[in-house]
């Protein structure tokens with residue numbers, strides 16, 4: 001069963017509580033929270049205070065995607081604010097194993113994200129410690145970008161590897177997911193699909209989640 005993770009990056013920040021409740025009512029399992037620092041990526045978003053403010057409004061799993069340099073500096077703050085899961089970028093940390101341990105010691109699940117051009121090889125000695133791998137299908141930094149099709153084989157390879165190892169690690173795909181690309185990513189082996197503009201950029205975010213769910217359910221029944 002593929003899960004949907006609406007990204008608040010494209011939500012109306014002035015009506016965030018209301019928007020988050022809408023997607024939860026529509027059955028979204030995970031809320032994706034994009035944190036950007038203006039260094040690792042050329043954009044700035046928000047910090048732990050946003051997670052803390054949203055926490056009382058939702059029972060969804062809070063999936064924090066850190067697009068920040070030296071993520072170890074902020075793990076404890078996001079955990080205290082109510083994150084359930086933290087993903088950081090392989091490209092942004094020099095002590096990958098230590099950061100994974102830090103996240104897990106706080107009782108959260110841990111994931112590593114890879115930019116579209118980053119090889120899977122960098123995960124070789126850490127994969128067994130991960131709860132999630134996030135494969136970016138756009139270059140991180142902005143919502144509303146076009147899905148990079150050449151990442152599809154990378155999703156397939158990772159999915160097959162995880163299946164062979166009988167690991168419980170899940171594959172999340174993030175960037176440019178819409179009604180057309182969601183089935184492609186699901187068919188390639190994605191377990192969780194992040195969608196920002198295809199949900200919160202639509203006039204009716206609740207209907208948008210329902211449509212995405214229908215689009216991926218056709219793949220599951222193949």
Ligand SMILES: O=C(CO)[C@H](O)[C@H](O)COP(=O)(O)O
Pocket residue numbers: 007009010032034065067138139140141142143144145174175176177194195196197198
């Ligand atoms: O991590 C991200 C960008 O760096 C976002 O999660 C992602 O881009 C979602 O937005 P959209 O679905 O509009 O592409």
Ligand SMILES: [Fe+2]
Pocket residue numbers: 007032033034065174194
């Ligand atoms: Fe993201």
